[in-house]
Amino acid sequence: MVRIPMFVVALPCSMLALTAACSDPAPPTSPVAPKPTDPAVEEAARFIDAAEAELHELSTYNNRAAWVAATYITVDTEILSAAASAKLLGVQADYAKRAARYLALDLPYDVRRRLELLRTSLTLYAPADPAKTKEVATIASRLEAMYGAGKYCPASGQCLDLEQLSRILATSRDPEELKRAWVGWHTVSVPMRGDFTRLVQLANEGARELGFKDTGDAWRSKFEMRPGVLSREVDRLWGQVKPLYDALHCYARGRLAAKYGEDVVPGAGPIRADLLGNMWAQDWSNVYDLMEPEGAAPIYDLDAALQAKGYTPIEMVKTGERFFVSLGFEPLPATFWERSLFVKPADRDVVCHASAWNIDDEEDLRIKMCIEITAGDFQTIHHELGHNFYQRAYNHLPLLYRDSPNPAFHEAIGDTIGLSVSPEYLQRIGLVDQLPPASSDLSLLLREALGKIAFLPFAVAVDRWRWGVFAGDIQPAGYNEAYWELRKRYQGVVPPVPRSESDFDPGAKYHVAASVPYIRYFFAHILQFQFHRALCEAAGYKGPLHRCTIYGSEKAGERLRRMLEMGRSRPWPDALEVVTGSRRMDAGAMLDYFGPLKDWLDQQNRGKTCGW
Numbered sequence: 160m161v162r163i164p165m166f167v168v169a170l171p172c173s174m175l176a177l178t179a180a181c182s183d184p185a186p187p188t189s190p191v192a193p194k195p196t197d198p199a200v201e202e203a204a205r206f207i208d209a210a211e212a213e214l215h216e217l218s219t220y221n222n223r224a225a226w227v228a229a230t231y232i233t234v235d236t237e238i239l240s241a242a243a244s245a246k247l248l249g250v251q252a253d254y255a256k257r258a259a260r261y262l263a264l265d266l267p268y269d270v271r272r273r274l275e276l277l278r279t280s281l282t283l284y285a286p287a288d289p290a291k292t293k294e295v296a297t298i299a300s301r302l303e304a305m306y307g308a309g310k311y312c313p314a315s316g317q318c319l320d321l322e323q324l325s326r327i328l329a330t331s332r333d334p335e336e337l338k339r340a341w342v343g344w345h346t347v348s349v350p351m352r353g354d355f356t357r358l359v360q361l362a363n364e365g366a367r368e369l370g371f372k373d374t375g376d377a378w379r380s381k382f383e384m385r386p387g388v389l390s391r392e393v394d395r396l397w398g399q400v401k402p403l404y405d406a407l408h409c410y411a412r413g414r415l416a417a418k419y420g421e422d423v424v425p426g427a428g429p430i431r432a433d434l435l436g437n438m439w440a441q442d443w444s445n446v447y448d449l450m451e452p453e454g455a456a457p458i459y460d461l462d463a464a465l466q467a468k469g470y471t472p473i474e475m476v477k478t479g480e481r482f483f484v485s486l487g488f489e490p491l492p493a494t495f496w497e498r499s500l501f502v503k504p505a506d507r508d509v510v511c512h513a514s515a516w517n518i519d520d521e522e523d524l525r526i527k528m529c530i531e532i533t534a535g536d537f538q539t540i541h542h543e544l545g546h547n548f549y550q551r552a553y554n555h556l557p558l559l560y561r562d563s564p565n566p567a568f569h570e571a572i573g574d575t576i577g578l579s580v581s582p583e584y585l586q587r588i589g590l591v592d593q594l595p596p597a598s599s600d601l602s603l604l605l606r607e608a609l610g611k612i613a614f615l616p617f618a619v620a621v622d623r624w625r626w627g628v629f630a631g632d633i634q635p636a637g638y639n640e641a642y643w644e645l646r647k648r649y650q651g652v653v654p655p656v657p658r659s660e661s662d663f664d665p666g667a668k669y670h671v672a673a674s675v676p677y678i679r680y681f682f683a684h685i686l687q688f689q690f691h692r693a694l695c696e697a698a699g700y701k702g703p704l705h706r707c708t709i710y711g712s713e714k715a716g717e718r719l720r721r722m723l724e725m726g727r728s729r730p731w732p733d734a735l736e737v738v739t740g741s742r743r744m745d746a747g748a749m750l751d752y753f754g755p756l757k758d759w760l761d762q763q764n765r766g767k768t769c770g771w
Contacts, residue, residue: 203264241293258275261274272559276559276560305350347666375629403608407613413764483548510527515527544576553723582603608753617649621665647771684749689748
């Protein structure tokens, strides 16, 4: 995950150029070129330059405070981070409102675009009232700190943090132990409900002051689609991939029933969320041992390989860096190695959720992780470094262009690199001695689908819940009920024990506690396969898509770099076209990638009652 600075920018379809993603686009127009001496135009240009200069300074200070708050969780660092955030939010909101007065002018493209981006530049929208701005920042910092320091302390026994509880979810095959771990973590979010409810009220007030219907409307505007189009795009893409998810769900339910019995996993209906190997049932790869195809050829054990080769957390990160260098990118700066957090400190609480940072939006690149020597963290490192190399690629642009063209692109780039962590790549760097035989492909695809495909409906459910909350369609009195209705509808999962409105289960997910929009991850999962297929073609690869790696291909690297260097200077369909030749998101590449698995799953599910 890329660290989301307070000043993440957005581009509505009211921009000068409507994109292919916007429904019913207006005919392109050419605004009358302003006279160079027009004093109002010159004033607008000076205004945006001054705004970027001050926001750059405040954003850097805010990022430093946020870094310390995430890596040294104390009451004092929380207060300092909240103060820095409040200062940035207040100045940013003021600039956003002042920018509107220039938008009626005939402006040069870059001035107009940066003004629009400034006007819609927030992730949390604070009201103009300074006291309320401070309250937004304070609540936001407190919620993230509560999540990061959260622990489950049973009546008897040692307190357990998320990392320890997640390990139980991943490795235990005792349904009662799984239930206790799941319930334990979900006690952490109960105290968040009041703060979350108040934050929704304040953020909505701030969003409306800037002309949005609510915070959900403001978040969706960052995807350059007219109102209502993004929701329809989600439905369209989900419709493409749902048959594959349904087949995976049906197969997984059958295997879990064989393990635990139908009294725990009924042969029809939703699956208990705690049985799928992950606290949020968003990644099922930890239960691959229960899903492994019978009689399948064995596949490599990357966990064992990393440990046998003596990999350390630093060497894992160095390996990820070498991947990007093989594509033609420059190595990371020395400060990256000096300032990043790679392992969990023994003496303090930190937010272990992996994230990539560019503290000063220039060269102060970092990652924050609690790295363990596992295949999952090896993949995550490649993903996070994707963010860092993206951040560096556009750092020559004006400040408001230093981001991806929509929020999904940043996540998609990291995941695209992750798709190249294939058996061929692992063999070339010496982690795998021999390539797995073709007969093992189904096993490889199944393991990957348990992560990639299982994730999709969770991503949709999280933000459909928040959109409903922001719009007022879901009221505080029904937060938990609505959350589980969506989880059941999209994922086909249910909690292991009855839940009530005395619980606040959405807050048990970091992105809800930290106010990080989530639908970006759904789109990113679609885009990564589009990017992967296009970059494999650029590399000259001819085999099955799931075995491709672009490692060592400077041609693929050059095509990728051209898109990364655009930052947010152009609408996202322009950036998509640079890599893929298409201006439309499409799940076809994902379906091609998993095509052999879908055929096999359909065979395995014959005669079963699928769905829920």
